Amino acid sequence: MAVTPADEYLIHQTPYTFDRVATSDRNFYDRYFFNGYRRDGDVYFAVAMGVYPNLGVMDAAFSVVQGGRLQYYVRASRFLGDDRMDTRVGPISVQIVEPFRKIRVKVAKNKWGITADLVFDARSLPNEEPHFLRLARNVPVMDYTRITQHGSWSGKLSCNGVSYDLSQDTWWGSRDHSWGIRNVGGRDPRGAPATEMPQFFWNWAPLNFEDMCTLFTVSEYSDGTRWHESGVILKPYPNASEELTRADHSLKFAKGTRWIDSGSVISLIPAKGKQLDIEFKPLYSFLMKGIGYGDPKWGHGMWVGPDEVDGGMYDLALEPPMANLHVQQISEVTAGRKKGIGIYEVIVMGTLAKYGFKELMDPAFGQGSRCRTGGRSRAELPRTESHAESPCAYAGRVRSHEDFPEDERFGLTRQLRRASASIGYNIAEGCGRDTDADFARFLQIAMGSASEVEYELWLAKDLGYLSVASHDRLAEQAIEVRKMLRAFIDRLRHRS
Structure with a gap:
């Protein structure tokens, strides 16, 4: 304890100096x-x-x-x-x-x-x-x-x-x-x-x-x-x-x-x-x-x-x-x-x-994205530089991660599966569009799904489902997927 300027005033409500609060609860703010x-x-x-x-x-x-x-x-x-x-x-x-x-x-x-x-x-x-x-x-x-x-x-x-x-x-x-x-x-x-x-x-x-x-x-x-x-x-x-x-x-x-x-x-x-x-x-x-x-x-x-x-x-x-x-x-x-x-x-x-919300993270009137096949080649799909893989491969790795509980309680793993799958679904649907502008729009939706995965990974760590090391590894890869999608969107817009 230390005497502080606040201790000069007649406002004490505990026997202690103002640098010490009346509870030891770590969450006092x-x-x-x-x-x-x-x-x-x-x-x-x-x-x-x-x-x-x-x-x-x-x-x-x-x-x-x-x-x-x-x-x-x-x-x-x-x-x-x-x-x-x-x-x-x-x-x-x-x-x-x-x-x-x-x-x-x-x-x-x-x-x-x-x-x-x-x-x-x-x-x-x-x-x-x-x-x-x-x-x-x-x-x-x-x-x-x-x-x-x-x-x-x-x-x-x-x-x-x-x-x-x-x-x-x-x-x-x-x-x-x-x-x-x-x-x-x-x-x-x-x-x-x-x-x-x-x-x-x-x-x-x-x-x-x-x-x-x-x-x-x-x-x-x-x-x-x-x-x-x-x-x-x-x-x-x-x-x-x-x-x-x-x-x-x-x-x-x-x-x-x-x-x-x-x-x-x-x-x-x-x-x-x-x-x-x-x-x-x-x-x-x-x-x-x-x-x-x-x-x-x-x-x-x-x-x-x-x-x-x-x-x-x-x-x-x-x-x-x-x-x-x-x-x-x-x-x-x-x-x-x-x-x-x-x-x-x-x-x-x-x-x-x-x-009408029935799960941990179900959106209002939410419906999953639908996948379409289209006229763009697989070579046009964005890939990360360090892992040389598509976002679809990253999504599959997130969905199959073994650190989550088998019973998938609270619906978090179901939501994480939907969000990670949505990355690949939207890329695939964008490939089926006729213009670069439409393709870029679906890549933006995929980038949003990657951000949602980031949040759900953090929530899983906060709930004790993921170790810090597992969270950090997957979150880092999610960030890389977002950056890769951003670069590909910029490239499409530049050539259009």
């Missing part, structure tokens, strides 16, 4: 989250910053989507140290200017081309959501508090050579601050393996309108029983107020995904007064892995190094939805005559009776 969007929805950004005292890690990320097409990110991780009031990680910093009213977020110059100097000003009162508690075999896997607040943004943001001047009347957003116990730092190695199919249905939707803000959050078991629920209708400052409500949902899911589709409706039901129904029109999806959620290397609390910074970009058109279950869908919303904007954060894993 404390995290900020922010998002922001131009009111036309064309630009979106999100920020995450967390400390993990019992893992000795602090990390942060800043990610931007431009035009609903490309998502850029910069992320950083460092050794935590003793001073919890030092909220800087690499180029990213957060400063509390005035609690619950004004917060500053900065991203210093870095080689990934994202910089920011932004101020979040509260539009609404902070709302303390009901406490989160989820048990597995009577052991808490979630036990935390979260505060959510709506706001507006001002300042400057630059990404990919484009600069934006943010003003409070044209840029809205929301934030949360949560702390407690959630799974962090990768798979918890303690205890017996799971005996039931993983299941998680998570919904969180903070929305901004001109004269109101709303918050909807529901989490359910597969039979619809709720383990968390909250609904709030808030009036913005200067006459800020909040009204707690019940919450309900009638969702539609886009074909081939577990993402919501246009026409999805949430309902906020006050104890007195009229029910408020809000309809969604998703514009595009922000991948939460861009700020650390579920990333296999840069996930929250994972040790990357004593002071590391990284960055990159996702082409959203090439990211398969079933390999990205955790998203925030930037959406136009309608409540009667009121028009607004916000996000719908969703995770659907495992079965969910109300919406």
